[in-house]
Amino acid sequence: xxxxxxxxxxxxxxxxxxxxxxxxxxxxxxxxxxxxxxxxxxxxxxxxxxxxxxxxxxxxxxxxxxxxxxxxxxxxxxxxxxxxxxxxxx
Numbered sequence: 001x002x003x004x005x006x007x008x009x010x011x012x013x014x015x016x017x018x019x020x021x022x023x024x025x026x027x028x029x030x031x032x033x034x035x036x037x038x039x040x041x042x043x044x045x046x047x048x049x050x051x052x053x054x055x056x057x058x059x060x061x062x063x064x065x066x067x068x069x070x071x072x073x074x075x076x077x078x079x080x081x082x083x084x085x086x087x088x089x090x
Contacts, residue, residue: 006019006020006021007019007020008020009023009048010048011023011048011049011050011055012047012048012049012059012064012065012067012068013049013050013055013058013059013064014050014055016050018050020040020048021040022050022051023040023048023049023050023051024036024037024038024048024049024050024051024056025037025038025040025042025046025047025048026046026047026048026049026065026068026081027042027043027044027045027046027047028044028045028046028069029042029043029044030043030044034065034069034073034077034081035081035084036081036084036085036088038088045069047065047068047069053089056085060078060081060082060085063078065078
């Protein structure tokens, strides 16, 4: 019997390739907002990061979303994403 295919994605911080369900997606919505997509189904351009506080903190501290989305993202958005992750974590 065949095993079910699980899509895999790469973490933009540590560059590990893992199953999509083990990652958190950060999406740039059609309106231009950046937010965490914990459902992995929101419309828009997405980037994946490990569900690990070390990877999340590196992502936000080093501003790696600039490279992933090929644009300059303001510090306010990074601060809002950090607050959103802290609420999700607790």
